[in-house]
Amino acid sequence: MSKSESRNRTALLPSIRCLPEERDAIRQKATDAGLSLGAFMLRCAMSRKIVPQTDHKLIMELSRLGGLQKHLFTQGKGIGSKEYAEVLQELKKAILRIDQRFD
Template sequence: MSKSGSRQKGRVINLRCTEEEANILKEKAKAAGISTSDLLRRSALNRKIVTRTDLRLMNELLRLGGLQKHLFNQMQDNMTTELSKQFSEVLVEVKKAIIALDLNVVPVRN
């Protein structure tokens, strides 16, 4: 972090919560790969919180889509109409899943 960023975060605000709430906040921050302070700051200021799980899921969907396309290309010589339809349906569903993630706004919830 830049010096100007650390200088701006010199103010401490105390927060009271239950033990359960504290644990939930810590778990959510850990899932997002950020500090609890950063999680609370981003939540309060309506900023993006992208979890690492969502990023891993996005990468896995992209990988599976690429593999599906590779298999489709490899099978061109033995392709039937039914097989082509099945490959197409799988690629469409992978694309829908990727779009549904919409990593621009990923709320961290239970």
Template sequence: MPRPRRQIDLSERLTFRLTSTERAELEAAAELAGLTVSEYVRRRVLGRKVVAPRALTDAQTLAELRRLGGLVKHLATIGQGNPDDLRAALTELREAAVRIAT
């Protein structure tokens, strides 16, 4: 992940030890938030907000809604389930996708 450009001079350094599992968790959390590990730790330690970028979470959610829609459509195609329930589920998934995309 490319480092974001900073205008502030970060001249101080803090070193601490982690287990390999803790480091992996930290790196995964930083990646999910769209931050470098340093920026992620800095925000958490100083009590600042850490929020995953909306575009990333929205894209993941839309992909999951589309996947679920495909599965529901497959059930309808092979004749499994109540057609009215499947139609309602597809409508709900479509409406949720529209709400997220706008």
């Protein structure tokens, strides 16, 4: 947003009533998107695109789990091993966590 556009925004909207759980979910989505609460709400209301900022820690965990899975696979145990299946499940869980954060 340009500085002139920012300065022209002088109108205020009244407060919005919601449940505490809704407030917390909206705040979390704004944080995940890397936006202030006001900027997030404005973009939602104006049907503007919101590009989420991916959580760096979650990406690092996926990378670690992928490396562990590759290690187990190359050790010759392959698909049938219990460890390989456990790592695969953890990778799936992590991917689902990322997906659920931005629904």
